[in-house]
Amino acid sequence: MKRVGLIIGAALLLSGCTGPVRTRFGGQPATTARDPVSAVAVEADSQADRHWPAIHAAITEQGLNLDPASPYRLAFAFGSRPAGSAILASGGAVVSPARKRHLFQSCPGRTYRLVVTLTDTRTGDLIGRGWADEAHCRAAADEALPALAARAVAMLAHPVPQGSDLRWTRN
Numbered sequence: 001m002k003r004v005g006l007i008i009g010a011a012l013l014l015s016g017c018t019g020p021v022r023t024r025f026g027g028q029p030a031t032t033a034r035d036p037v038s039a040v041a042v043e044a045d046s047q048a049d050r051h052w053p054a055i056h057a058a059i060t061e062q063g064l065n066l067d068p069a070s071p072y073r074l075a076f077a078f079g080s081r082p083a084g085s086a087i088l089a090s091g092g093a094v095v096s097p098a099r100k101r102h103l104f105q106s107c108p109g110r111t112y113r114l115v116v117t118l119t120d121t122r123t124g125d126l127i128g129r130g131w132a133d134e135a136h137c138r139a140a141a142d143e144a145l146p147a148l149a150a151r152a153v154a155m156l157a158h159p160v161p162q163g164s165d166l167r168w169t170r171n
Helices: 002-015 052-061 141-157
Strands: 018-028 039-042 072-082 094-096 110-120 126-136 163-170
Touching: 018 141, 052 141, 072 141, 110 141, 126 141, 141 163
Parallel strands: 039 072
Antiparallel strands: 018 126, 018 163, 072 110, 110 126
């Protein structure tokens, strides 16, 4: 009887689609010294984007204010692709690797990737670039976006070339 209970418990865990999800992230710091950024401007069409609320929450969490007069322009791009495909740079370097299918994974999966950039509109210089990506089996893009936004925006303030962490969430 205990064995049947263990089997049923294991089946429920596997079918729940909750599990560890690895968030990969990185950032590119400014190439020149600059004043600290306290406010950013965002184009109106970006604020109309359905992904904007998660980006806005991450900006606020980092202590940045929105100011249309700010010389620092924030832009973002969010994409989704099959988890089994990779993104390669022009020289063939892997920007975002393909994900292998996990044991007991019942779907091919998707990789969601967010890139956030900050540009000085006075000089055209790139102030910073942050990115984050995750592979998911069943989670929708809107479910993954808040964690991706928090990581990518944090990379603008405290960039590291590349890192990852593990969180327990809907896969």
